[in-house]
Amino acid sequence: MKLHQQLFRFGVVGMAAMAVHLAVVSATVPFGLNPLIANVLAFFVAFQISYHGHRRWTFHSKNERSASYLRLLLVSLASFTLNETLYSAVLQTGLDYRLGLLGVLIVVSGITFVLSRFWVFREIQPTA
Numbered sequence: 001m002k003l004h005q006q007l008f009r010f011g012v013v014g015m016a017a018m019a020v021h022l023a024v025v026s027a028t029v030p031f032g033l034n035p036l037i038a039n040v041l042a043f044f045v046a047f048q049i050s051y052h053g054h055r056r057w058t059f060h061s062k063n064e065r066s067a068s069y070l071r072l073l074l075v076s077l078a079s080f081t082l083n084e085t086l087y088s089a090v091l092q093t094g095l096d097y098r099l100g101l102l103g104v105l106i107v108v109s110g111i112t113f114v115l116s117r118f119w120v121f122r123e124i125q126p127t128a
Contacts, residue, residue: 001060006058006059006113006117007113009057009058010054010058010109010113010116012053013049013050013053013054013057013058014050014109016049016053017046017047017049017050017053018046020042020045020046020049021042021043021045021046022042023042024038024041024042024045024046025038025039025042028041028042043076043080047072047073047076050072050076051068051069051072051073054072054116054120054121055068055072055121058116058121059116059117059120059121061121061123062123063121063122063123068120068121071119071120072116072120072121075112075115075116075119075120076112079108079111079112082108082111083104083105083108086104086107086108087100087101087104090103090104
């Protein structure tokens with residue numbers, strides 16, 4: 001598959017996961033769940049969308065599920081941490097929060113795509 005096709009599919013799956021994340025938070029907070037707890041719950045629900053979408057559609061991985069699942073979980077958690085760290089630093093510069101977030105999202109998404117393509121879902125050759 002060509003790189004531009006993978007990038008497009010990566011974006012589609014990411015947007016779907018984001019929509020699910022937002023829906024989970026929006027559906028649970030009105031019932032009294034703390035927003036920070038709802039955000040963690042939503043992350044893990046949305047992660048399922050990301051994993052299955054990227055594994056089956058974006059990267060067509062045939063690797064053992066447990067290996068790629070754990071790898072994507074590690075990349076996702078690291079990406080979330082990097083996102084928060086960079087965004088916090090950008091906010092300290094006085095840059096408009098929306099522009100700062102856009103820049104952070106572009107950088108972190110790019111890193112996540114590269115790690116997903118070359119580590120999480122790379123084809124692992126079976127050992128003889």
